[in-house]
Amino acid sequence: MTVSRHRRRMSTTSALIASLIGVVLAVGFGIAGAVAIYNTKDGQVQGSDTPEVSFPSTPTGAIAVLDANGTLASLAVRPAEEDEPGRGGTVVPVPVSADVSGGLGVERLPIDETVSLFGAESVADELPALLGVSIDRIAVVTEAELAAMLAPLIATSVGLPLAATRADGTVIAEAGPQSLDGAAMAAVLTSRAAARPAADEYLNQSAVWSAIADAVGEGLASPLALQAATTGGAESAPQIGELVGRLTSGPISVQVLRSDPIVSVDVNPRGVDAVALDRVEVAVIFGHIAPSRVAAPYAGYTIRVVSAYRDEELPAGVARLDVAYTATKAFVGLEANVRSVDTVAGDVEASTIVEVANDSLIAAGESLGDVFGSVEVRVGNTRINGIDIVVTLGTDYLATLDPSAAPATTVQPSAPVEGSAGTVGTDTTTVEGTN
Numbered sequence: 366m367t368v369s370r371h372r373r374r375m376s377t378t379s380a381l382i383a384s385l386i387g388v389v390l391a392v393g394f395g396i397a398g399a400v401a402i403y404n405t406k407d408g409q410v411q412g413s414d415t416p417e418v419s420f421p422s423t424p425t426g427a428i429a430v431l432d433a434n435g436t437l438a439s440l441a442v443r444p445a446e447e448d449e450p451g452r453g454g455t456v457v458p459v460p461v462s463a464d465v466s467g468g469l470g471v472e473r474l475p476i477d478e479t480v481s482l483f484g485a486e487s488v489a490d491e492l493p494a495l496l497g498v499s500i501d502r503i504a505v506v507t508e509a510e511l512a513a514m515l516a517p518l519i520a521t522s523v524g525l526p527l528a529a530t531r532a533d534g535t536v537i538a539e540a541g542p543q544s545l546d547g548a549a550m551a552a553v554l555t556s557r558a559a560a561r562p563a564a565d566e567y568l569n570q571s572a573v574w575s576a577i578a579d580a581v582g583e584g585l586a587s588p589l590a591l592q593a594a595t596t597g598g599a600e601s602a603p604q605i606g607e608l609v610g611r612l613t614s615g616p617i618s619v620q621v622l623r624s625d626p627i628v629s630v631d632v633n634p635r636g637v638d639a640v641a642l643d644r645v646e647v648a649v650i651f652g653h654i655a656p657s658r659v660a661a662p663y664a665g666y667t668i669r670v671v672s673a674y675r676d677e678e679l680p681a682g683v684a685r686l687d688v689a690y691t692a693t694k695a696f697v698g699l700e701a702n703v704r705s706v707d708t709v710a711g712d713v714e715a716s717t718i719v720e721v722a723n724d725s726l727i728a729a730g731e732s733l734g735d736v737f738g739s740v741e742v743r744v745g746n747t748r749i750n751g752i753d754i755v756v757t758l759g760t761d762y763l764a765t766l767d768p769s770a771a772p773a774t775t776v777q778p779s780a781p782v783e784g785s786a787g788t789v790g791t792d793t794t795t796v797e798g799t800n
Contacts, residue, residue, distance in 0.1 A: 366437035366496055367516070367639070372700055374587070378788065382433050389556065390680040391717050394412065394664070396796065398625075399672070400521065401643075404437040408504060409613070410477070415723070415744075415745070415746070415747065415748045416746075416747050416748070417747070417748045417750055418747055418748075418749055418750065419657075419749070419750040419751075420656045420657040420749070420750070420751070421498065421657065422445070422500040422617075422657055423444040423445060423654070423655040423656075423658055424445055424502065424608070425442060425443070425444045425445075425498060425499065425500045425501050425502070425579040425655055426442070426443050426445065426500070426501065426502040426503070426504075426540055426605050426609075426660075427440060427441065427442045427443075427478075427488070427500050427502070427503045427504070427607035428440070428441050428503075428506060428511075428605060428609075429485065429488045429492075429503065429504070429505045429506070430505075430507075430511055430554050430555050431446060431485060431505060431506070432507055432508070432532070432555050432556070432557055433508070433554075433555075434532070435481070436477065436481060436486070436498050436557055437461045437476065437480040437481070437488070438461065438492070438554065438555045438556065438557050438566070439458065439461060439478040439554045439555065439567075439570045440458065440460075440461055440488075440567070441456050441457065441458045441459065441570075441574060441679055442456070442457045442459060442492070442496070442498070442500065443455065443608055443612055444651070444654050444655035445608050445612065446609050448490050450774075452584065452611050452615035453581075453584060453611075453612065453615020453616045453617055454612055454615070454617065454618070454654070455617070455620055455622045455654045456574050456612070456617055456618070456619050456620070456623070457619075457622065457650065458567065458570050458574050458652075459474070459476075459492070459495070459496070459622060460478040460563055460564055460622065460624055460640055460642075461476055461563050461565040461566075461567075462475045462476070462477055462563035462564060462638045462639050462640050463475065463476055463495055463624060463639075463642050464563065464627060464639040464640065464641050465479070465491055465495045465643075466492050467641055467642070467644055468625075468627050468639075468641035470632070470640070471631070471632060471634060473506050473627060473632070473633050473635065473637050473639040474491075474564060474639075475637055475639040475640075476488070476491045476492065476495060476545065477563060477640060478637060479491050479781055482664075485505040485757075488505065489503050490726055492558070493660070494582075494648055495642070495646065496642075496649070496651065497644070497648065497657060497659065497660045497662060498647075498651045498658050498659055498660065499658045499660065499787075500610065500658075501658075503593060503604050503605070503714055504605035506556075506591070507685050508551050508552060508554075508555040509551075510591070510592075511551040511555065512547055512548040512551035512552075512611065513594070514547075514551075514590065514591045515547030515548070515550050515551050515577070515589065515590050516547040516548070517547065517585070517587065517589060518544075518546065518547045518577065519546050519547070519549065519580075519587075520544045520545075520546060520582050521544065521546070521547075521576050521577065521580045522542065522543065522544055522579065522580075523538075523542070523543060523544070523545045523550065523553075523572060523573060523576040524543075524576075525538055525540050525541060525543070525553070525569050525572055525573075526540060526541070526568040526569060526572060527561075527565055527568060527569055528540045529553040529556050529558075530556060530558040531552075531556055531557075531558070532556075532557055532558065532559050532737050532739060533559075534558075537549060537552045537553055538552075538553060538741075539558055540560060545576075548572050550576070550577070552796065553570065553573050554570055554573055555771045556569075558622050560664050562626070562638050562718075563640075564626060564636055564638075564640050566632075567624075571619065571621045574619045575597060575619045576616065577617070578616075578617035578619050580687050581612075581613050581616070581617050582616065583615065583616055584607065584614045584615040584616065584738055585614065585720070587611075587703070588609070588610040588611070588612075588613040588614045589609050589610065589613040590606050590609060590610055591605050591606040591609045592606065595652070603693070608611065611699060618656075618790075620650055621647060621648065622643070622646065623641055623642070623643050624640035624641060624642050624643070625640060625641050625643075625679050626639070626640050627639045627640060627641055631654075631759070633645045643696055644697070645690060645693050645694045646690065647695070648693055648703050648706075649686070649689060649690055649693050649703075649706050652670070652693070652703055652704060652705050652706035653706050653707075656669075656704050656705040656706075656751075657751075659702075659703075659704040659705070660702075661676055661704060661751075662699040662702065663701060663702050664700055665699060665700040665701035665756055666701050666702065666729065666753035667702045667704050667707070667728070667751055667752050667753045667754075668702060668703045668704065668705075668753070668754050668755075668756060669703075669705035669707065669749060669752045669754070669756070670692050670693055670696070670703055670705070670706050670707070670750070670756055670758070671706075671707045671708075671755065671757040671758065672685045672686070672688045672689035672692065672706075672707070672708045672758050673685070673707070673708070673709060673710055673713050673757060674688065674710065674713050674758075674760070674763070675710045675713070676710070676785050678713060678760055679763070680762070680763060680766070683763075683766065685708040685710065686708050686765075688758055688762070688763065688766065689706050689758075691766055691767075692737070692756065692758055692762075693706065695736050695737075696762035697731060698710070699736070700792075703774075704751060704752060705749075705752060710789070713757070713758070713759060713760055714741070714757075714759050714760070715739065715741040715759050715760050715761050716740055716741045716759045716761060717733070717737045717739065717740045717741070717757065717758050717759040717761070717762050718740075718741050718743070718756070718759065719731075719740050719742045719743070719754060719755075720742075720743055720744070720745035720755040720756075720757070721742065721743070721744055721745065721753065721754050722744075722745065722748050722752070722753050722754070723748075724744060724796075726753060726754060727742055727744070729754070729761060730742040732753060737756070737758070737759075737762050737765075738761050738762055738764075738765060739761045740759075750760040
């Protein structure tokens with residue numbers, strides 16, 4: 366069977382990313398800890414009588430919007446719990462010029478370029494590789510199909526950072542606050558102005574999604590519906606339509622991703638329009654809202670990071686999410702896989718508490734003292750399916766932080782961990798990066 370070019374390219378890119386991250390990021394995060402986390406494997410598959418719980422299932426859906434020329438104009442991802450309480454939730458717009466290789470190596474792989482070269486079906490491969498998150502349902506829609514979905518939003522207040530124009534220069538909407546109907550918002554989400562970087566279009570797209578969230582409020586009495594999809598219409602559209610209905614039945618949070626343009630000729634010799642996402646931020650965001658779908662691409666252990674400080678325990682200007690970000694960055698440097706992040710305030714001890722899945726992981730847990738300072742290692746009373754080590758950050762760790770190293774982020778609550786042993790680490794409040 367012949368493998369498509371973009372899939373062969375993704376395999377090469379994944380190997381390159383793994384090798385370069387192992388060489389570059391491990392420096393400065395504690396080599397002894399990195400070696401222990403990377404090499405010790407005997408605790409990952411063990412049978413025991415310890416009760417095991419699981420993250421709730423959070424199917425992910427994505428809507429990819431094509432312009433009239435078939436160019437990928439915008440992307441948005443939405444995780445959703447399968448159970449009824451999963452109404453509303455988080456929308457994560459994704460820059461279409463995001464580089465799947467993360468800025469590593471010399472070949473840039475912006476997702477919109479791949480779609481132009483290999484067709485809309487390549488989104489199903491590129492988007493999970495970009496985010497490190499499995500995507501269960503993808504619909505590729507045209508402007509007309511998106512406009513039909515947004516048609517019930519007759520007059521929505523939108524503040525556009527930039528004027529929205531089509532590739533031929535036709536102005537869709539001027540910059541600034543204004544009222545737009547569903548068709549106009551669909552046009553903004555579809556527009557790709559000539560010679561304008563996709564990162565600039567992303568500003569307008571994020572503003573439109575935020576306006577949609579405001580219009581939905583606590584939930585629409587008649588939720589929005591997606592009736593058709595250009596690609597996979599017979600299968601994808603009904604599934605995505607269900608997610609859209611659930612999303613607009615409750616309050617929506619929009620999480621904008623930060624990115625940096627890749628302009629150096631050394632890493633972008635072709636000079637393509639490409640940006641690198643903050644991979645640590647992506648891990649933190651999806652570790653909150655869809656831990657059951659977060660991948661484990663590295664050879665090290667799977668980690669749950671808990672930053673449960675009370676506001677009065679935090680340094681001025683530092684949020685719980687900031688601390689979780691720095692810890693996640695450290696684990697990425699150790700080639701460990703952060704699959705879950707919890708930032709609900711609770712009780713915190715002075716030492717960082719490291720709960721391992723079984724006795725064979727104790728030595729690996731103790732090695733984390735090289736990174737987090739004082740640690741107390743214990744075997745957890747409950748094992749979380751898919752998690753080897755739960756790290757609850759202690760107050761001593763705060764003394765090591767550089768507040769400027771963790772830009773604030775706003776995300777939805779962490780997903781609860783559910784199972785026969787009860788609920789573990791349930792988040793019940795929105796996590797604000799500025800708290």
